[in-house]
Amino acid sequence: METQERFEDGMLDVGDGHTIYWRTQGNAQAPAIVILHGGPGGAMNPQWADLLDAQKWRIVLFDQRGCGRSTPFGELRNNGLADLVGDIEALREHLGIAQWAVFGGSWGTTLGLAYGAAHPSRCLGFLLRGIYLARSEDTDWFLWGVRRVYPDVHARFLDAIEQAAGRRPASAREVLEFSGAPLSRFDATSTALARAWRDYESTLSRVNHEKQEDESDARTEEESSRAAIAMALLERHYMADELPPPALLPAVPRFAHLPCQIVHGRFDMVCPADQAQALADAWPGATFQIVDAAGHWTFDPGVATVLREAGKRLRIEMDGAKPAA
Template identity: 40%
Template structure:
């Protein structure tokens, strides 16, 4: 089993002014002259962490991380009142392109998991000439049936105890309707206690169901109210709007990227982003390589997931990028 690479520190970082009063945090680590790779985090609203650098061989890659609008170290933060009207998939794609130009990168490998896989696909389909390879994990195509599976009851059949906690902030009269909409009202309540309680419930539902085995450390890590407010509000904003994508757009437009080498890594027991989405993507993209990990859920940190992700970046490290 391939492990993560050892921890490293960035050799450069900064804040990129992208307009709309927004500044995006970015950093670079690894080999300044190496093959460029950009890591797109999940959520949306999750932010990056030092762990994200470790999926790449630092001797071979110039590793680029960024915190998407409104979260992580980007400003303004959602907890500080950032404007969600200027936070859409189109804005994020434009930010990625702005950062690519700033760093003077011609082409790069794009790595994304969960929402990061959604954004990676959308970015690549709009800018295929900028992408050398794709490494995707925990596929999320942002179809309505995927939202309903996870937020409107079906996943609760697998985690009834955690589902009960997720329902707790929602008034009983609203529990039979669209819970994404119910949570939108709660998360944007003028009462900060109601908003924070809803954010913590939303975030805890995801962190409690993301790995094959319980991970109390992950639940505790995401229980910070500032993180939870950004994570829940941004996710809810995107999911209410279908990710600002047309239904099934990412499969419909797959022809734009079928020439790009791709590895898809998917946990068999992923409750957050069920394996059917990875399967549908692979079937539409015959040249992709799909690894279904039988002893894994959604988390990128599970051993079998790590193994195939690192194996993929190692395989692509030797491919000339002209970056």
Template identity: 40%
Template sequence: MRELYPPIEPYYEGKLQVSNIHTIHFEESGNSQGKPIVLLHGGPGGGCPPHYRQYFHPEKWRLIMFDQRGCGKSTPHAELRENTTWDLVNDIEKLREHLGIEKWVVFGGSWGSTLSLAYSETHPERCSGLILRGIFMLRQKELRWFYQEGASYIFPDAWEEYLKPIPVAERGNLLTAYYQRLTNPDMQIRLEAAKAWSIWEASTSRLLPDPELMQKFGENEFADAFARIECHYFMNKGFFEPEDYLLLNIERIRHIPAVIVQGRYDVVCPMISAWELHRAWPEAEFIVVPDAGHSMSEAGITSALIAATDKFC
């Protein structure tokens, strides 16, 4: 089993204005002369915590991480305007050009895998490799499973807490009910919904629930951006047309070296999506971690991801 590399600090941090509204925060760490790799965080709206740096050999990689629009250290916080999948794809390209990088490896998990696929299918010539984890393609069956009915059968106790902000009469469409509250001008209503939404995901992310993760996801600032931006994207079906857009365009990237890592018992992003991607893209190495859920911090997933990043550098 592989373990995380020791903690490191970024050697550079910066801001990049990407629209009239949005400025994204980015950082570089590791070796400034190393092989470039960009990390696309989850959510959308999750941001990049410092421990993400520890998945990459600090002497071999030039690691670029950035907080996507509206979250982390990017501004304005929790902003939904000009915040779509294709805005983020453009931001990644602007950042690559800003840093003078010709090609880079793209690393993304959960929503980060969605964005990695969208970016690489748009700019395959800029990708030297893909490392994907916890596959999510933002299709209706995936959203229904986690936010309406399915995962609720496995975590009925956590589901009960998720339902609390929503009156019984509105529970036939929980995404819509949550969206109405997460966009409410009353901050008390907004935060109650945001915390319930975020804690639901934290409660189900690991094979063995992690109280510290639930506490972090329930913090006001994090929950507000995470829940608002996620629900905004989900209400808009990921801004994909048709919903199978990522699978339908896989031919554009089948020549790119890739690794797909999936926890067998991932409840947030069930393995069916990773399996369907694997069937459409058999050239990519497919790794199923038999004793893991969704979180990249679970031992088996951590080990597989570090083995992948070591292999690509």
């Protein structure tokens, strides 16, 4: 069969005043896979598509509400988990795709599981990296519990909140409470706090903290600040106002007949590996790989290599997957 590689992009009006940016690439005749970025607010990273064989997949990426090229930027109204699940389905229909696989990382795994629960018949399989179940204890770890491993990094994070808000948080709840107003102002104080939030998460994400080139190195100062604001603003919004979602693990049996590849760094300090283990326990047919000497970052040592192989296995498993009973 002759393959047809193409690149397309556009804007899709999803209602509620929101428009999302999308792009497709790869083999237009192959099974589709939608990539769900992290954050919330992280925006798409085209480098994720490089982890997949473009000859074997029609790859779909998009920026979730309020971030990246989607508009309006930083909008929190009508921006919740159910809205994003609806956007995925609207994009599928817009592109004329009957079914697709789901590739998500971090918050993208939360969103992917929620989408699978809502639309299991539209899913072909799952590739999930850095599992975030979005339970209260999972969010509390990121905002507070991790200080037991990174006391210095956590202290600098609290310093930034205190400088912006005039009060120093004494709990995860106060991190969210005190940071809300400063992040919403879109001024110099907001930018400084957003950058501190971004740096905090970036540090926790990697095992090797030496300078490594990534997609952020090519950004201008303005682009870097804008990306940091979207990440911090939307993460804080979801953690404070939208989470925890309906329990995700009890919904797994709705789509557990589908193939799934779970990849998680053993030393993930953003989303500890017990979350991935809990998902694997709920999904007996899933393949679960813990990557040693790796953290939360998609391109941390070993993670990218394992993801490439997991993507190949998923593609093979999809061909032999049995339909739901």
